Amino acid sequence: MQADVERLLARLLTDEAFRQRFLAEPTRIAREEGLSESEARAAADMCVQDLQTAARSYQHKRDSKGQRRPRSWLTGWFKTTR
């Protein structure tokens, strides 16, 4: 089902240990996540390099968000215009 595929993708993009298990045995792991036989085969056919680069990019974006402190632009503006 669509929801199962989305959940698999979400885990692959956020959980490195899960991603490594998937890359070692993609069809089996996809089946374990509730995907049908044809869905599991399609998931297993995903380009490994695409997945690895995407996961790294998502991690970078999450890290960047975590480091970015909410900043008052008013405070910053007052500082620059003083």
Added chain:
Amino acid sequence: MTGDRVGLGWRPELAAGIFDSLDQIDVLEVIADNYFDARRREREALKMIARQVSVQIHSIALGLAGTEAVSRQRLDRVARLVNEIEPEAWSEHLAFTRAGDVEIGHLAAPPRTEASVEAAVQNLERASSVVGSKPLMENIATLIDPPCSDLSEPAWIVNIMAASGCGLLLDLHNLYANSINFGFDPLQFLSSLPLARIGGVHIAGGQWVTAPDGSKSHLVDDHLHDVSEPVYELLRALAARAPNPLTVILERDGAYPPMPALLQELQCARDALAAGRHRRQG
């Protein structure tokens, strides 16, 4: 053709430069999520800005194209901001951002199927009802060709637009990056879209990254680099074909250049729009 506009994504780091340059900025696009927990004076200041220049609200985490029903609480926050600021439009992404108990923390492309079309349309109906107006929906950049898809990306977008009645926020860098990473013709993609439904355009820059094993490179949409010439060329092509006035927003999320450089990018966008409109007449 008159009425094309060019603007900039509002970022706190650019505030002073933006205020000094409002005569060169037609529209500001504000990230909704940055204001959900903002103090009252910040929101009041945003209202003040909205009285001086056209403002659009851009939401980034509703996950409207996911199978999961969009959260009422999240929609209420967008609705509150939209009611307060009264922007000329609000927008979101054709993406999912969570599944089950997993928060992805960024935009992800769902499998492009009739099921995801239906889910997106239901979420869009809910969002439109709570917020009070339909969002413009943005095509996203993806590094993964979503598995189990049985629709092409343009067909998927067209189906969602048609069934929801929403307009399209066409991100030209996302389109360009996807065309590079998955090897399709961006102009053909453009031709497949309902150009009369385009309510906004994004331009941005990106960078090449190499896969961890070094075997493949991808163009990543990072909003940290200048807009590249192929994106301006897509803007020219779009302006040559789109029947309605276009509002183009430059997105920049860091590694900020001096304000004159950003203003120069806005001017390049104006020039591209003018060149495209000229082509249309020719």
